[in-house]
Amino acid sequence: xxxxxxxxxxxxxxxxxxxxxxxxxxxxxxxxxxxxxxxxxxxxxxxxxxxxxxxxxxxxxxxxxxxxxxxxxxxxxxxxxxxxxxxxxxxxxxxxxxxxxxxxxxxxxxxxxxxxxxxxxxxxxxxxxxxxxxxxxxxxxxxxxxxxxxxxxxxxxxxxxxxxxxxxxxxxxxxxxxxxxxxxxxxxxxxxxxxxxxxxxxxxxxxxxxxxxxxxxxxxxxxxxxxxxxxxxxxxxxxxxxxxxxxxxxxxxxxxxxxxxxxxxxxxxxxxxxxxxxxxxxxxxxxxxxxxxxxxxxxxxxxxxxxxxxxxxxxxxxxxxxxxxxxxxxxxxxxxxxxxxxxxxxxxxxxxxxxxxxxxxxxxxxxxxxxxxxxxxxxxxxxxxxxxxxxxxxxxxxxxxxxxx
Numbered sequence: 484x485x486x487x488x489x490x491x492x493x494x495x496x497x498x499x500x501x502x503x504x505x506x507x508x509x510x511x512x513x514x515x516x517x518x519x520x521x522x523x524x525x526x527x528x529x530x531x532x533x534x535x536x537x538x539x540x541x542x543x544x545x546x547x548x549x550x551x552x553x554x555x556x557x558x559x560x561x562x563x564x565x566x567x568x569x570x571x572x573x574x575x576x577x578x579x580x581x582x583x584x585x586x587x588x589x590x591x592x593x594x595x596x597x598x599x600x601x602x603x604x605x606x607x608x609x610x611x612x613x614x615x616x617x618x619x620x621x622x623x624x625x626x627x628x629x630x631x632x633x634x635x636x637x638x639x640x641x642x643x644x645x646x647x648x649x650x651x652x653x654x655x656x657x658x659x660x661x662x663x664x665x666x667x668x669x670x671x672x673x674x675x676x677x678x679x680x681x682x683x684x685x686x687x688x689x690x691x692x693x694x695x696x697x698x699x700x701x702x703x704x705x706x707x708x709x710x711x712x713x714x715x716x717x718x719x720x721x722x723x724x725x726x727x728x729x730x731x732x733x734x735x736x737x738x739x740x741x742x743x744x745x746x747x748x749x750x751x752x753x754x755x756x757x758x759x760x761x762x763x764x765x766x767x768x769x770x771x772x773x774x775x776x777x778x779x780x781x782x783x784x785x786x787x788x789x790x791x792x793x794x795x796x797x798x799x800x801x802x803x804x805x806x807x808x809x810x811x812x813x814x815x816x817x818x819x820x821x822x823x824x825x826x827x828x829x830x831x832x833x834x835x836x837x838x839x840x841x842x843x844x845x846x847x848x849x850x851x852x853x854x855x856x857x858x859x860x861x862x863x864x865x866x867x868x869x870x871x872x873x874x875x876x877x878x879x880x881x882x883x884x885x886x887x888x
Contacts, residue, residue: 496576496596498556501563502660503546504571506668521671521699522546522568528733529562543612543654547575560664565731567697569666573650578657583618587630590651593659594631594638598647601635606645610652627651670699672733677701678811679774680783681766682725682737684717684839687785687814689724689831690822694813695783696732703777704735704887705770707742717839725887727831738773739883742766744874752866756852759793760860764805765875771806772879781809787817792851801855 503526508518519541526539526548535554540547548563556574563572578589595601609623618626628640631649652658680692682704692702706721718739729735745765753761770782786794793802803810814822826832 496574496593498574499550499577500575500658501548501550501559502573502575502658503548503563503569504573504663504666505546505568506570507670508568518568518671518674519546521674522566524673525566525568525671525733526563529566529730530559533558533562535559564664564666566671567667567669567699567731568671570668572664572666573660574662574664575658575660578659580613580616580653580655580657583626586623586651586653586657587627589657590627590649590659591630591634593661594635594647594649597661598638600637602637603646604639604641604644605631605647605649606640606642607631607649607651610650612652612654616653623651623653667697667731669697672696672699672731673701675699676780677703677778678781678783679770679777679779680704680735681770681785682706682721683785684720684724684835684837685785686819686826686832686835687787687790687822689728689785689835690825690829691783691785691813692728692735693731693825693829693831695811696728700783702728702732702735702783703738703773703779705738705740705766705773707740707766707769709743709746710741712743712746713840720834720837720839722885722887723834724831725885727829727834729888731829734886734888736777737885737887739885740769740878741881741883742878745871745878748867748871748874752870753863755848756850757855757860757863758848759851760798760801760855761864763793763798763802764860764864765871767802767805767810769875769879771808773882774808779808781811782806783811783813785814785822786812787814787819787822790819792853795853797854797856801857801860804857 505522508515508522511518523539523541523546530537533555536551538549538551560572563569576593581589607624607628609620609627611620611623631638647661649661675698678695678700680688680702682688682692692704696702704725708718722737725735725737746762749758749761767782774782786799789795792798823832826835
């Protein structure tokens with residue numbers, strides 16, 4: 484095999500491929516191929532922006548990323564770590580199939596480059612997929628283990644809990660790997676339908692989108708903009724958040740709804756302590772309109788019980804009442820610290836805390852009702868009948884669509 488693969492950056496080893504390990508996909512039985520194909524698609528999408536050429540393919544129940552020519556190793560790994568469905572990323576060195584003596588040289592050379600101090604405990608796990616090779620798997624384990632010990636006497640064999648699991652697979656080529664870089668887990672995006680995310684400029688809703696996408700749900704999003712009370716920079720902030728989430732979820736179709744006239748009508752006609760609840764109910768109605776139009780199977784919000792006045796059990800029940808689609812709240816039992824930790828992990832936190840107000844915070848009441856009664860909310864909304872319907876129709880008709888990726 485011609486040594487034409489490798490990384491641009493200085494590395495102790497040139498890796499030619501990545502073996503992709505998946506978790507839940509492996510228990511899908513006869514439908515496993517559907518999830519594998521979705522995983523391959525997501526990997527290809529994730530690597531589109533990486534400098535280099537990659538061949539993503541399935542082979543013998545495995546998923547591989549072969550690196551053609553020079554590529555950026557660090558950027559490639561970081562992109563793969565954002566693909567839901569991957570539980571492990573194994574950088575692989577590929578060699579020509581040689582006789583046992585040649586194989587021993589390749590394996591010991593790999594160990595020397597990967598572990599230059601050569602003071603690890605190890606175990607060889609050989610697999611002979613190519614049955615024409617003159618040694619079986621057990622014989623390979625013994626021969627290669629002996630070769631490593633001869634070359635590096637400081638290393639010790641530990642078959643129960645080794646520091647290094649030296650995998651050697653003999654196929655049409657020899658695959659050598661020992662490192663497993665953790666992936667995000669979950670399910671490949673697109674394998675569990677789609678949902679509409681109510682995306683604000685806060686910390687919670689981008690995390691909620693990430694959490695639902697991790698379960699294989701494709702995302703669309705809706706953002707409620709209220710110019711001139713909210714600035715263009717506030718809108719750009721939400722677009723930036725959608726782009727950050729799309730690194731994990733795939734492209735997001737973002738609906739930007741001008742909510743100003745609707746908010747002003749509610750502010751004028753309804754009790755001020757009920758403003759947040761009533762505005763939220765109309766947001767849910769509009770979000771559900773776009774969700775149904777685009778075939779989404781539910782709504783997603785970043786609400787957490789008791790975090791603010793609009794997120795008490797009574798308030799959540801009041802907003803749910805206007806929806807016929809299910810409303811998914813993946814953060815419902817999280818506290819703020821847990822949510823912030825995830826937002827930092829997915830790089831949305833610094834954008835979320837930028838000081839640009841969204842429409843909810845602009846019109847919030849000083850003393851909002853925390854335990855709204857449905858009868859009273861419905862009575863208050865009667866004041867809007869005949870006035871708010873054309874405002875909603877105009878907001879829906881004038882929606883701005885931004886594709887975030």
